[in-house]
Amino acid sequence: MTAIDSPKHKKAKALKSTSRRPAKDLCSECGLCDTYYIHYVKEACAFINQQIAELEAETHGRSRNLENQDDWYFGVHQDMMAARKKQPIPGAQWTGIVSTIAIEMLNRGMVEGVVCVQNTKEDRFQPMPIIARTPEEILAAKVNKPTLSPNLSVLEQIEQSGMKRLLVIGVGCQIQALRAVEKQLGLEKLYVLGTPCVDNVTRAGLQKFLDTTSKSPETVVYYEFMQDFRVHFKHEDGSIETVPFFGLNTKELKDVFAPSCMTCFDYVNSLADLVVGYMGAPFGWQWIVVRNDTGQEMLDLVKDLIETQPVNSSGDRRNAVQQSIPAYDKGVTLPMWAAKLMGVVIEKIGPKGLEYARFSIDSHFTRNYLYVKRNYPEKLAAHVPEYAQRIVNQYKLPQS
Numbered sequence: 123m124t125a126i127d128s129p130k131h132k133k134a135k136a137l138k139s140t141s142r143r144p145a146k147d148l149c150s151e152c153g154l155c156d157t158y159y160i161h162y163v164k165e166a167c168a169f170i171n172q173q174i175a176e177l178e179a180e181t182h183g184r185s186r187n188l189e190n191q192d193d194w195y196f197g198v199h200q201d202m203m204a205a206r207k208k209q210p211i212p213g214a215q216w217t218g219i220v221s222t223i224a225i226e227m228l229n230r231g232m233v234e235g236v237v238c239v240q241n242t243k244e245d246r247f248q249p250m251p252i253i254a255r256t257p258e259e260i261l262a263a264k265v266n267k268p269t270l271s272p273n274l275s276v277l278e279q280i281e282q283s284g285m286k287r288l289l290v291i292g293v294g295c296q297i298q299a300l301r302a303v304e305k306q307l308g309l310e311k312l313y314v315l316g317t318p319c320v321d322n323v324t325r326a327g328l329q330k331f332l333d334t335t336s337k338s339p340e341t342v343v344y345y346e347f348m349q350d351f352r353v354h355f356k357h358e359d360g361s362i363e364t365v366p367f368f369g370l371n372t373k374e375l376k377d378v379f380a381p382s383c384m385t386c387f388d389y390v391n392s393l394a395d396l397v398v399g400y401m402g403a404p405f406g407w408q409w410i411v412v413r414n415d416t417g418q419e420m421l422d423l424v425k426d427l428i429e430t431q432p433v434n435s436s437g438d439r440r441n442a443v444q445q446s447i448p449a450y451d452k453g454v455t456l457p458m459w460a461a462k463l464m465g466v467v468i469e470k471i472g473p474k475g476l477e478y479a480r481f482s483i484d485s486h487f488t489r490n491y492l493y494v495k496r497n498y499p500e501k502l503a504a505h506v507p508e509y510a511q512r513i514v515n516q517y518k519l520p521q522s
């Protein structure tokens with residue numbers, strides 16, 4: 123079953139925050155079950171009913187062309203580029219393209235509200251989804267909350283507010299569930315601005331990651347796994363701490379990522395109209411994927427505020443990915459001096475641009491495939507989309 127399209131939608135009682143979720147351990151806390159749209163969870167949940175190809179066809183007019191490897195990796199798209207704001211927004215995750223598009227859409231009256239996620243007063247990393255109705259509220263949602271975030275928990279408020287034109291900003295699992303119930307929201311127009319997403323964590327998991335990896339966990343305001351194969355932590359005083367990927371304490375961190383993220387094959391947010399990330403772009407630039415005409419319409423709003431360049435690709439990821447598979451399995455951690463050296467070498471000769479994005483997608487999909495096969499073998503066939511299966515088939519995986 124694809125998107126739900128009965129004219130009058132049905133309601134069910136939202137779950138209490140403490141109740142076990144229908145997806146059980148695989149719940150990504152997208153927020154759907156905090157609303158009466160939980161009625162549709164069995165069809166809509168990305169971890170109960172993977173239906174990316176069907177929803178792509180409904181949203182973009184076609185699903186991925188499986189003869190085209192770019193489609194396997196980056197999803198349905200009509201354009202791709204590297205971009206950055208001419209004047210970056212201070213404190214945004216990258217240059218603030220996401221916040222800027224949302225503000226333009228609101229200022230020009232294209233939408234009446236924007237679903238985005240601020241943080242609570244007490245904790246800069248604790249997500250607090252809202253429907254923003256002013257540019258200030260959108261700006262206050264800038265920067266990643268690198269934790270599972272119940273963005274869809276505000277869906278009931280949309281229907282109650284009578285809003286007809288809405289922008290939703292979100293990550294893949296949130297957007298899959300949103301697309302499945304889109305027709306029930308009573309909207310005239312829904313715009314979806316997505317970011318890629320991988321390796322998300324609960325708030326407790328985030329603390330473990332920060333404590334294990336950063337020298338000063340309590341002052342981290344932002345972090346990102348960058349294209350130079352290092353994690354960059356930005357601290358309150360503006361200083362940047364970098365830690366090479368190869369020096370991460372893989373053994374300690376193995377169980378830190380949420381089980382939902384360990385079974386996710388929608389890294390690139392297949393169902394958004396427009397995707398803004400970084401991993402297919404040169405260092406310091408953002409990566410933009412325009413999936414359909416709606417996405418192009420959104421991007422056009424900021425064309426005078428950004429500079430762009432074509433995407434490029436160099437290097438060959440395949441050996442590095444193949445070697446990383448048993449290394450991850452065994453929880454190999456290099457001594458820091460070796461990790462730093464390896465970081466320098468791989469930055470010089472390693473994959474860049476779109477090839478870096480493929481490196482990251484391949485590494486995560488092979489890891490996740492093994493995770494599903496070992497922990498949820500009964501789900502494997504239906505849960506792994508065909509494009510992901512083809513990506514995984516390029517590598518030799520351990521038999522068990």
Ligand code: FAD
Binds near residue numbers: 214215218222266347
């Ligand atoms: P900003 O203008 O700073 O706006 C950020 C927006 O993100 C805000 O509108 C906010 O509502 C929304 N947001 C913040 N946290 C969450 C959340 N937890 N769930 C849903 N929405 C949220 N890009 C890649 O290319 N590769 C990756 O591996 C990758 N991993 C990511 C992992 C996570 C958990 C997240 C949230 C994003 C990830 N991204 C990744 C996207 C990237 O980090 C930037 O978010 C993106 O480039 C936009 O930057 P910006 O400066 O334009 O955003």
